[in-house]
């Protein structure tokens with residue numbers, strides 16, 4: 001069913017995610033629609049303890065409302081020096097409705113205030129990873145497919161780049177010598193948590209054929 005459809009509905013209002021999904025599905029001739037295309041959809045309270053729980057809630061809420069198969073993404077940044085925070089709270093780290101810039105500033109503030117002494121002044125503040133959980137939910141069968149991906153990097157105090165979204169300007173990839181925000185969409189997709197989760201989901205779908 002889902003593989004034949006020319007439209008993919010993604011249960012998100014994040015424009016950065018929408019851009020990445022549109023880029024990922026374009027080669028398959030699939031157009032991406034988001035919650036902006038269905039203004040009647042409710043806000044979804046993301047009260048799960050895991051990315052997968054939240055992604056499932058997004059997919060089920062939107063899928064049941066539209067009676068269409070829906071893909072949902074819940075993702076975030078887990079920072080070692082903060083014991084995995086902000087994790088599932090990434091979007092509201094600096095408070096409900098916080099902007100990316102406010103969240104980034106709070107993250108740097110939390111990490112820089114942990115540095116002891118002046119001689120620890122190095123731009124790499126902590127190992128970190130982005131995690132993305134995807135759920136593809138079909139309201140007719142009630143079936144849900146799940147995939148998860150992650151990417152390892154470092155939080156840097158030398159922010160750089162204007163691509164991507166969210167915490168990308170702070171997320172340094174040693175193998176590229178660049179932040180995630182300095183990568184093209186193509187490059188980001190090849191290594192990102194979202195790209196990895198999408199490839200895993202595609203493999204799951206293939207198994208079911």
Ligand SMILES: O=c1nc[nH]c2c1ncn2[C@H]1C[C@H](O)[C@@H](COP(=O)(O)OP(=O)(O)OP(=O)(O)O)O1
Pocket residue numbers: 011012013014017046073074075076077090091092103130164165166167168180192194
């Ligand atoms: O590739 C990424 N590059 C940088 N930052 C990222 C990425 N992926 C997730 N993030 C951050 C952004 C946000 O602070 C949180 C996602 O929160 P999350 O609830 O999944 O998304 P959201 O509220 O922005 O949109 P929605 O729930 O409508 O999908 O993690």
Ligand SMILES: [Mg+2]
Pocket residue numbers: 046091
């Ligand atoms: Mg959200």
